[in-house]
Structure formats: structure tokens, C-alpha cells
Amino acid sequence: MVDATIDTRSPAKAARKSSGLKRIFQRKSSIAFFMALPLILLIAILVVYPAFYSVHLATLNKSMKRFVGFGNFLFLFKRETFWMVVQQSCVFAITAVIFKAIIGFIVAHFVHNIPAKGQRKWRGMLLVPWVIPPAMSTLAWLWLFDPSYSAFNWILAHFGIGPIPWTGDGNWARFSVILVNIWIGSPFFMIMYLASLKSVPEQLYEAAAIDGANWWQRIWYVTLPMMRNIIAITALFSLIVTFANFDIVQILTAGGPIDKTHVFATWAFRLGIQGNDIPLGASVSLFMVPILAVAAIFILRDINRRGNEAA
Amino acid sequence: MTTISVSNPNQALSRPKYGSMSRDRRWALRWSYFFLTLFAIFFLCPPIYMLITSLKTSAEISAATNPWWVFNPTLSNYIELLTTPSYLTFFRNSAIVSIFVVTITMLISVPAAFALARMRFWGSATLATGVFLTYLIPDTLLFIPLFKMFAVFHDWTGIQLINRWYVLLLVYPTLTVPFCTWIMIGYFASIPKELDEAALMDGANYRQILMKIFIPVALPGLIAATIFAFTVSWAQFLYPLAFTTSVDQLVLPVGIITTLIKGDVFNWGQIMTGALLGAAPPLIIYAFLMDYYIAGLTAGATKG
Incomplete structure (x- = not known):
């Protein structure tokens, strides 16, 4: 599509004086603009504007009448809960993504191993948590x-293991939250890895087998390098989603016991919506931006690079 | 690991060429099935437990019997729930919201994707990147400013948006449109240029090209995008929790959590029934259109 557009554009540039051609070009571009206008408006009004509005809100006091600059941030820095939330959000996201990636990889491998006829059935079953x-x-x-x-x-209890306070004790609650997140997220990794496993050429494995590579070497030297891109991008995607996750923590523990499972999203909800302190809630949620931005930059770079390779 | 130890002593046996290979395969297969079964148990345990609990009476749930087995199966939870007006309201709200959101999403994203994939205009490349970036912005970043925006909007115009189900029609598209546009750009871009050139030669205008060529050819992508939009709007939890509070305005996920959990009294039989029925629409769609579902899932990250 890229070459084709350039084709039409460069003659238009060359023959800029011929106004007929230019008019057609302009008409085409204005039609295109109007077709994309609802999308532009939606993104501008309901995504870009709120994002900047949130920065503005974060600089106001609780009644939203007075400008306090970095006051909210300084207030947060002094609170112990805030640092706990930062730590929990990071541990929560990183642990969950690593385990999702590992489980997804293992399951994808097993599904790939079995005869193609049965794969559909297993894949269908294993994707249920995501649906x-x-x-x-x-x-x-x-x-x-x-x-x-x-x-x-x-x-x-049948194995003599005492009742575990799954959501009652701080550390067990953290474990439970991560476990549920892994349960929901790993099917996504499984599907992505399975799609990419299928694209690894069979000859590479045959060549490796002839060279005497064992099972582990085949994975380490053939599968992983071939899948590097998709592993990276899936992990980054998942990092964004997991880091910004709200549903699981809110329903499972609502941040408790004693704020031991709060992440940025749930704490922002607690402060901003339930606690009616919108500026403070906005400040908390803004702390997600740096990590999201870094992940987004890497994803974008990867996608652009692949786009260039394809062209 | 097993493969190597098994294959070596076997090499001298009857079928010299493929004997070890098939033996290898068989063992790998057995292990695969064993672990797949373990993972399937892990992945399917909660939904199955939902089903088990939904078939129990309250008395059986609180009895100290085996929780993994139903001794007196009953449909009373289902009957009770499906005759509760508030639950039916949640279901109806969810259905209305999802159908509207899917329609809005398709009306916005298909023309936009067509324009971005086939017709260049000033800033179109930036816009395509912007669409993708928007898809990466999570709902948890925007719900507080949006909440305040709607409150301010009410002060200015007198139109109340907070605590009305139709506010969701405004905010859900921010989650669905970027992704659907993105995957439709991918599908549209893969259509050979010759196709629309031929149509242009025959005197077709852009609307005809879109309606008569692009939409039919990219139908699988369109179905995948539709399924995605529906799943997202059906499952969305944060926005309705933040923006709606009255019982008659709630959608399913929030409704179940705020009304079925009454104080500290958990009526788990009904909660599980409600959750299972709430999970049914996406599950049914998935059961019939799994391939489209997976196509949409993988397209988001692989198309570029």
C-alpha cells in the first residue's frame, strides 16, 4: 500500500502545475480526512484531552479550586502507603508477566507437539480463561x-495442610492476586506463541537434529531465537495490561488486607472516586505513565522495524 | 531429556530408519498429553467450579460436604435469578450497551481504517501511529479525568451523564475503536491494490470501493473486530463501576458484584449463577467463532 501511494503522489508533485491532477489529489485527501474525522474526534476528545486534563487535575487541591503545583505529588511521596503501592504494582506486574510468559510458552509447546487434529480442541479449552x-x-x-x-x-486438608488464608493474610493475598492474573493472562501468551511456533521452519529443527542437538538445545538455539520478536512484544503488551490492571485486585481483595494488595489503579479508584479526592486520584494514576510509556516506545519501535522489513 | 535417553539404545532395533524417531515421538506425545491435562485442569477449574456451585442449594453450599460434587442438583438458582427484575435489567443494559458500542465502533473504525490504509492525507501516517498508541492507553489512566469531565459537562449544559447507562456508549468506544481500526488497517492493507484500481477504472467511487470490495474481502477481519468490540464492552468493569451507581443503570459485571453481595452475606449459589450466565454470551460466541476470535487476538500484536 505504501509504494502504491507514493506512486500516485510523486507524479502529482512532479506535475504540480497541472491543476487538474492537484484538485483530484486534494479531493481524495479531503474525502479521506472526513472518513477519519470521527476517529480523530473520538481520540482527541475522549483520550488525548482527558490525558492532559488529568495532569491539570493533579495540580489542584482537593476541592479543585486552588492550584497547588506539585503539592499532591509531594504529599504522596511522604506517605508510606504510596511507596507500598509502587512496590506492589511493580512486583505484581513483573512476576505475573514472567510466569504468564513461561506457562504460555510451555503450554504452547505441548499443544504444538500433539497431532494437528487434536490441537484445535486443546487450544479451545485452554483459551477459556481469556474469554x-x-x-x-x-x-x-x-x-x-x-x-x-x-x-x-x-x-x-486431605494432605494435612492447614487452612490457607488466601485473601486474609497480606502475603497470601498478594500471591492469590498474582495467581489469578496468571490464570487469566497466560492463554493469551499461549495463543501468540503457538501462532509463532507454527511459523518456525521445520527444516531448522531437522538441521539441528542432524547436528545432534538435544531437546533443550533445539529450544534454546532454534525456537527461542526465532520467536524472540513475538516473545518481546507479547510480554510488553501484557506488561501494560497487567500493570494497569484493576478488575482482579478490586474484586478479589479491594486492596486489602490493610492496603497490602493495592496497585496504582485500585488505589487511584479508592482515593479519587470512593474518597472523592479527584486530584489525588489523578496524581496516583499518573504514576503509571512512565512505565506505560517505556513499554509503548519499545512496542512501537518493534512494530516500525517489522513494518520496514516487510516493505 | 527423555527423548535422547530413549533413542540411543533403540537405534539398532528392527526399523533402523524411523524406529527411534517414532519411539521418541510417542514419549513426547505422552508427556505432552499429561502436562496438557494438568494445565487444562488448572485453566478450567474456576469455570467448572462456578457451574458446580450454581447447581447447589444454599444449604448444600454451607454444609461440610465435598465442595467439588453436587449431591442434590437443582436449577433453583437459575430460576430465581432469571425471575429477579434487577438481574434482567443488568442483562438488558449489558446487551443494549454492547450492541450499540459494536455498531458505533464499526461505523467509526471501518471508514477510518479504509482512509488510513488506502487514501493518504496530511498527517495520516502520524494518525495511524496515534491510533496504535491510543490502544495502549489503559482505562485506569482515564477514568478519573473522564469522571470530572462529565461532571463539568453537566454543570455547563445541564445534561447528566454520570449514573446514566448511555455514558458507557461514550467511553467504551475509546477502548474498542483504536484496536478495531488498527486490525482493519492491517486487513485492508493486505488487499491487493489491483482490486481497487480495477474498480476505479470502472468508475466506482470510494464509497462503492469500500462497500463492494473492501468490506466483503476483509470480512474475516471485520468479524474478528466485531467479536473483539463485543467482548470488550461486555467485560468492561472499571468504567461502569466508576460512572454508574443506581441499580437500574448498572451493567452485568458491576450489577452482580454490587447487588448480589449484600453486606457480609454472600449468596454464593446465586453469585456463581449470575457470573456464569454473564460469562455465557462471550463463551457461546467463542465456541462458534473460535477461529475469528483467535485471528483478532493475534492480529493486534502481529499486524504492523
Whole structure:
């Protein structure tokens, strides 16, 4: 599509004096602009404007009447809870993404191993967690973690393992939140890796087998390098989604016990919407921007590079 | 690891050429099935437990019996829930919102994707990148400024948006449109240029090219985008939680969580039934259109 457009444009540039051609070109571009106008308006009014408005809000005091500059940020820096939230958000996102990537990779490998006929069925089953709305499946997890009727504890009791306070104790609650996140997210990795595994040429494995590579070497020297791009981009995508996650924490623990599982999103919700301190909530959510921006830059670079390779 | 140890002693046996290979494969296969079963149990455990609980009476749920088995299956939870007006309201709200959002999304993103993929205009390349970046901006970053924006909007115009279900029609497209536009750009760009050149020669205008060539040819992409838009708007939780509070304005996920959980009394049979019924529409779509679903899923990150 790129070459084709350049083709039409360069003669138009060359023959700039011929006004007929220019008019056609202009008409085409204005039609195109009007077709994209709803999209532009939507992004401008409901995404770009709120994003900047949020920066403005973050500089106001609680009643939103007075400008306080960095006051909200300085206030946050002094609160211990804030640093706990920063730490939890990072640990939460990084741990979850790593485990999602590993589990996704392993499962994709096993699915790829079995005969093509059965793959569809397994793939269909293993993708179910991704299809169920997270709010609904987290409810099921909440019920599985129930303090008095936990079905997991019922099983564990048979092995003599005492009742585990899945959402009651700070560290166990953190573990539970990450576990649910892994459960919801790893099918996405599985699907992405499976698609990319299928694109690794079979000859490479044959060549490796002839060279006497074992199972592990085949993965390390053939599969992983071939999939490097897709692994990176999937992990970055997932990092963004996991870092900004709200549903799981809100439903499972609502940030408790004693703020031990709050992440940026849930804490911003608690302060901004439930606590009615919109500027403080906006300040908290703005702290997500640096990590999101870094991930976005890497994704964009990767996509641009691949776009250039394709052209 | 197993493969190597098994293959070496086997090499001298009857079928010299492929014997070791097939033996290898068989073991790899057994391991694969074993681990896949383990993972399937892990992945399917919560939805199955939802189903189990939804078939139990409250008495059985609180009894100290095996929680993984239904001793007296009953449909009373389903009957009770489907005759509760508020639950039906949530379901209706969810359905209306999702259908409207899907329509709005398609009306915005298909023409825009066509323009961005085929017709260049000033800033179109930047816009395409911008669309992708917008897709990366999470809802958790925007809900507070949007909340305040709608409050200010009410002060200016007197139109109340907070706590009305139709506010969701404004905010959901910010989540669906960028992604749908992005994957439609990918699908449209893969259509051979000769196709629309031929149509242009025959005197077709852009609307005809879009309606008669691009949409039919890119139909799989369109279906994938539609499914995505529906799934996202059906599952969205943060925006309705922040923007709607009255029982008659809630959508399904928020409705279940705020009304079925009454104080500290958890009626788990009904909660699980509600959640399962709420998860049913996406699951049904997925069961029938799995390939489109997966195509949409992978297109987001691989098309570029």
C-alpha cells in the first residue's frame, strides 16, 4: 500500500502545475480526512484531552479550586502507603508477566507437539480463561478462596495442610492476586506463541537434529531465537495490561488486607472516586505513565522495524 | 531429556530408519498429553467450579460436604435469578450497551481504517501511529479525568451523564475503536491494490470501493473486530463501576458484584449463577467463532 501511494503522489508533485491532477489529489485527501474525522474526534476528545486534563487535575487541591503545583505529588511521596503501592504494582506486574510468559510458552509447546487434529480442541479449552470476562472469573476465584468454604483448602486438608488464608493474610493475598492474573493472562501468551511456533521452519529443527542437538538445545538455539520478536512484544503488551490492571485486585481483595494488595489503579479508584479526592486520584494514576510509556516506545519501535522489513 | 535417553539404545532395533524417531515421538506425545491435562485442569477449574456451585442449594453450599460434587442438583438458582427484575435489567443494559458500542465502533473504525490504509492525507501516517498508541492507553489512566469531565459537562449544559447507562456508549468506544481500526488497517492493507484500481477504472467511487470490495474481502477481519468490540464492552468493569451507581443503570459485571453481595452475606449459589450466565454470551460466541476470535487476538500484536 505504501509504494502504491507514493506512486500516485510523486507524479502529482512532479506535475504540480497541472491543476487538474492537484484538485483530484486534494479531493481524495479531503474525502479521506472526513472518513477519519470521527476517529480523530473520538481520540482527541475522549483520550488525548482527558490525558492532559488529568495532569491539570493533579495540580489542584482537593476541592479543585486552588492550584497547588506539585503539592499532591509531594504529599504522596511522604506517605508510606504510596511507596507500598509502587512496590506492589511493580512486583505484581513483573512476576505475573514472567510466569504468564513461561506457562504460555510451555503450554504452547505441548499443544504444538500433539497431532494437528487434536490441537484445535486443546487450544479451545485452554483459551477459556481469556474469554470469560475477568470480573466474572475473579468472582469464581473469590469463592474458591473463601475463608470458611474454600474448595482449595478442602483439598489441601486431605494432605494435612492447614487452612490457607488466601485473601486474609497480606502475603497470601498478594500471591492469590498474582495467581489469578496468571490464570487469566497466560492463554493469551499461549495463543501468540503457538501462532509463532507454527511459523518456525521445520527444516531448522531437522538441521539441528542432524547436528545432534538435544531437546533443550533445539529450544534454546532454534525456537527461542526465532520467536524472540513475538516473545518481546507479547510480554510488553501484557506488561501494560497487567500493570494497569484493576478488575482482579478490586474484586478479589479491594486492596486489602490493610492496603497490602493495592496497585496504582485500585488505589487511584479508592482515593479519587470512593474518597472523592479527584486530584489525588489523578496524581496516583499518573504514576503509571512512565512505565506505560517505556513499554509503548519499545512496542512501537518493534512494530516500525517489522513494518520496514516487510516493505 | 527423555527423548535422547530413549533413542540411543533403540537405534539398532528392527526399523533402523524411523524406529527411534517414532519411539521418541510417542514419549513426547505422552508427556505432552499429561502436562496438557494438568494445565487444562488448572485453566478450567474456576469455570467448572462456578457451574458446580450454581447447581447447589444454599444449604448444600454451607454444609461440610465435598465442595467439588453436587449431591442434590437443582436449577433453583437459575430460576430465581432469571425471575429477579434487577438481574434482567443488568442483562438488558449489558446487551443494549454492547450492541450499540459494536455498531458505533464499526461505523467509526471501518471508514477510518479504509482512509488510513488506502487514501493518504496530511498527517495520516502520524494518525495511524496515534491510533496504535491510543490502544495502549489503559482505562485506569482515564477514568478519573473522564469522571470530572462529565461532571463539568453537566454543570455547563445541564445534561447528566454520570449514573446514566448511555455514558458507557461514550467511553467504551475509546477502548474498542483504536484496536478495531488498527486490525482493519492491517486487513485492508493486505488487499491487493489491483482490486481497487480495477474498480476505479470502472468508475466506482470510494464509497462503492469500500462497500463492494473492501468490506466483503476483509470480512474475516471485520468479524474478528466485531467479536473483539463485543467482548470488550461486555467485560468492561472499571468504567461502569466508576460512572454508574443506581441499580437500574448498572451493567452485568458491576450489577452482580454490587447487588448480589449484600453486606457480609454472600449468596454464593446465586453469585456463581449470575457470573456464569454473564460469562455465557462471550463463551457461546467463542465456541462458534473460535477461529475469528483467535485471528483478532493475534492480529493486534502481529499486524504492523
